[in-house]
Amino acid sequence: MSLAKITQVKALALAVPGDDIDTDRIIPARFLRCVTFDGLGEHAFRDERTGPDGKERPHPMNSAQAARIAAAKQGVMVVGFNFGCGSSREHAPQSLWRYGFTAFVGGSFAEIFFGNSTTLGVPCLTLSKEDLAECDAFVRANPDVEVTVDVEKLTVSAGAKTWKAGIAASARDGLVNGKWDPIADLLEGTDAVAKTAGGLAYVAGK
Amino acid sequence: MAKTLFQKVWEAHTVRKLPNGQTQLFIGTHLIHEVTSPQAFGMLRDLGLKVKYPQRTFATVDHIVPTNELKEPYSDPIAQEMIEALRKNTKDYGIRFFDTTTGTQGIVHMVGPEQGITQPGTTIACGDSHTATHGAFGAIAFGIGTTQVRDVLATQTLALSPLKVRRIEVNGKLAPGVYAKDVILHIIRVLGVNGGIGYAYEYAGTTFDGFSLEERMTVCNMSIEGGARCGYVNPDQKTFDYIKGKPYAPKAADWDAAVARWASFASDAGCQYDDIKVFKAEDIRPTVTWGITPGQAVFIDEKMPALETLNAADRQTAEDAYAHMKLAPNTPIKGTKVDVCFLGSCTNGRISDLREVAKYLKGRKVSPSVKAIVVPGSQLTAIQAVHEGLDKIYIEAGFEWRGAGCSMCLAMNPDKLVGDQLCASSSNRNFKGRQGSQTGRTVLMSPLMVAAAAITGQVTDAREVFKV
Numbered sequence: 206m207s208l209a210k211i212t213q214v215k216a217l218a219l220a221v222p223g224d225d226i227d228t229d230r231i232i233p234a235r236f237l238r239c240v241t242f243d244g245l246g247e248h249a250f251r252d253e254r255t256g257p258d259g260k261e262r263p264h265p266m267n268s269a270q271a272a273r274i275a276a277a278k279q280g281v282m283v284v285g286f287n288f289g290c291g292s293s294r295e296h297a298p299q300s301l302w303r304y305g306f307t308a309f310v311g312g313s314f315a316e317i318f319f320g321n322s323t324t325l326g327v328p329c330l331t332l333s334k335e336d337l338a339e340c341d342a343f344v345r346a347n348p349d350v351e352v353t354v355d356v357e358k359l360t361v362s363a364g365a366k367t368w369k370a371g372i373a374a375s376a377r378d379g380l381v382n383g384k385w386d387p388i389a390d391l392l393e394g395t396d397a398v399a400k401t402a403g404g405l406a407y408v409a410g411k
Numbered sequence: 412m413a414k415t416l417f418q419k420v421w422e423a424h425t426v427r428k429l430p431n432g433q434t435q436l437f438i439g440t441h442l443i444h445e446v447t448s449p450q451a452f453g454m455l456r457d458l459g460l461k462v463k464y465p466q467r468t469f470a471t472v473d474h475i476v477p478t479n480e481l482k483e484p485y486s487d488p489i490a491q492e493m494i495e496a497l498r499k500n501t502k503d504y505g506i507r508f509f510d511t512t513t514g515t516q517g518i519v520h521m522v523g524p525e526q527g528i529t530q531p532g533t534t535i536a537c538g539d540s541h542t543a544t545h546g547a548f549g550a551i552a553f554g555i556g557t558t559q560v561r562d563v564l565a566t567q568t569l570a571l572s573p574l575k576v577r578r579i580e581v582n583g584k585l586a587p588g589v590y591a592k593d594v595i596l597h598i599i600r601v602l603g604v605n606g607g608i609g610y611a612y613e614y615a616g617t618t619f620d621g622f623s624l625e626e627r628m629t630v631c632n633m634s635i636e637g638g639a640r641c642g643y644v645n646p647d648q649k650t651f652d653y654i655k656g657k658p659y660a661p662k663a664a665d666w667d668a669a670v671a672r673w674a675s676f677a678s679d680a681g682c683q684y685d686d687i688k689v690f691k692a693e694d695i696r697p698t699v700t701w702g703i704t705p706g707q708a709v710f711i712d713e714k715m716p717a718l719e720t721l722n723a724a725d726r727q728t729a730e731d732a733y734a735h736m737k738l739a740p741n742t743p744i745k746g747t748k749v750d751v752c753f754l755g756s757c758t759n760g761r762i763s764d765l766r767e768v769a770k771y772l773k774g775r776k777v778s779p780s781v782k783a784i785v786v787p788g789s790q791l792t793a794i795q796a797v798h799e800g801l802d803k804i805y806i807e808a809g810f811e812w813r814g815a816g817c818s819m820c821l822a823m824n825p826d827k828l829v830g831d832q833l834c835a836s837s838s839n840r841n842f843k844g845r846q847g848s849q850t851g852r853t854v855l856m857s858p859l860m861v862a863a864a865a866i867t868g869q870v871t872d873a874r875e876v877f878k879v
């Protein structure tokens with residue numbers, strides 16, 4: 206299985222502010238009633254975007270900028286802290302990715318969301334609080350300027366600005382070397398796996 | 412060298428170091444349910460892979476099961492499709508399925524312990540963020556995404572990085588009317604909803620020593636609400652007693668060796684922790700959430716926070732929360748009108764929860780303005796409760812007695828809030844829309860507090876209502 210090396214994402218960006226945005230908000234549970242991930246893209250942030258009366262609510266995902274990202278099938282979402290907390294549902298990053306987001310920049314990410322995203326080949330880079338505020342403001346003020354998320358150099362840049370970014374070393378390694386989906390590596394270790402299993406009484410049924 | 416349980420379990424399950432620096436970790440026990448597994452089986456088929464250790468994966472169905480409809484086909488065709496998909500997948504790959512027809516179906520985090528599948532010193536993964544529940548037995552248990560479910564099915568391993576360990580010590584005796592649920596809500600309130608990122612939580616201290624396994628499960632269950640992917644309690648005699656005799660418990664000839672092995676996984680005296688936090692049981696009072704994250708909580712006799720007292724980031728979330736909850740800052744939460752009461756979930760849907768509430772419910776009546784439902788977390792719990800006559804107590808009090816499942820914890824089945832109804836809930840998440848209505852409101856609390864809310868039609872202090 207050969208995967209693309211993801212060293213850089215350069216695309217238009219959308220700011221979706223707020224801390225502790227949970228995966229129930231990203232994709233409400235009723236859309237988990239499915240046996241495939243197909244079609245999840247259009248329901249990303251559904252209940253934030255549409256009111257109970259069926260009318261559109263003011264939400265960044267309803268903007269023209271979001272529509273451009275959906276059309277281009279690439280985009281950077283700039284978020285707050287603890288993004289993607291709550292449920293482990295991979296449906297959350299799947300829906301944003303299928304919508305068109307190919308990178309996230311935020312203050313921090315909930316761990317399961319982070320793992321689910323990077324395993325899809327979607328980098329999640331963190332910025333310091335001050336830099337994030339600056340990046341967020343820049344993105345809103347300059348919707349036509351592409352943002353570059355550089356996984357190799359660990360920077361986020363836009364226009365004349367460059368911010369220092371972070372990501373777990375193992376995730377960075379996986380993305381830039383085209384090994385973000387670990388299955389190939391995991392399948393290689395069969396003998397070692399059997400050895401570990403053999404040392405565990407409960408696996409042997411004792 | 413003295414080690415923590417986390418380190419010992421990690422080492423025992425380490426297969427090798429991966430090229431990217433992560434650990435290939437053996438997952439001894441894999442639990443699956445109908446929501447996060449079908450796509451994983453799909454990926455497996457696409458890649459032409461098999462299930463490597465089918466006897467180490469166990470399945471049940473919980474999220475979409477209707478709780479007031481026992482016959483199939485269910486009136487909801489999607490629910491029927493999802494359960495059929497799991498039946499097919501488990502049959503195709505030879506995986507044990509605790510199906511609705513077996514009397515053993517239930518919320519996945521209840522089925523593992525009930526069957527004796529959940530054991531100390533093991534690694535457990537499940538495509539569900541509340542997998543840490545199993546940590547109550549001294550297992551390292553965590554939630555995973557669907558692609559990782561595929562990884563476990565195909566290889567019985569995961570690519571992971573080790574966590575730091577924070578010891579959370581609670582000492583002393585809880586006052587009457589204060590429960591394990593209040594302990595974890597309090598811990599999350601103090602340490603924050605993202606305070607646990609990067610950590611496994613080791614819960615310890617005399618309060619935990621005194622807790623039953625079911626109380627320990629309630630606390631471990633909500634580790635994720637505090638940002639910690641995994642939480643555990645060191646195994647002790649209570650743990651071993653709980654497992655003994657369960658269907659998947661080691662048999663007589665293997666029992667002593669198993670207990671010795673389990674005990675050896677407990678954290679050593681003098682081991683190093685990355686962080687330690689200490690709480691006093693006496694300081695904890697019945698706790699309720701007022702907002703849209705589990706950390707937005709107060710003691711029942713406190714006022715909700717004034718906006719001026721919060722820092723900028725918390726203030727923004729709080730403003731959002733007050734608007735959604737239709738509550739006012741700096742006012743008491745006590746007295747807030749309640750429309751629905753939900754007693755159940757993997758946090759508080761176990762037999763001890765049902766017994767504790769029933770003890771106080773006898774002779775009381777649910778307020779006519781309230782819809783109250785009780786949903787045992789598993790069929791075994793329901794059967795036991797009926798055997799003890801608890802169902803009658805609930806029904807006489809005006810609760811609806813339902814079949815086993817997740818139900819209104821996340822409302823993937825027909826149990827949903829309507830409009831902006833406010834629900835007093837024994838579950839674990841008060842996120843916007845969590846209980847099935849976009850404008851629905853959730854107030855998390857202990858089971859007895861839910862019962863007090865049901866009777867009075869208000870968020871109130873169970874200690875006063877029931878003279879605890």
Ligand code: SF4
Pocket residue numbers: 473474518519520539541756757758816817820821838839
């Ligand atoms: S009861 Fe709630 S938290 Fe527990 S597994 Fe079911 S939906 Fe998830």
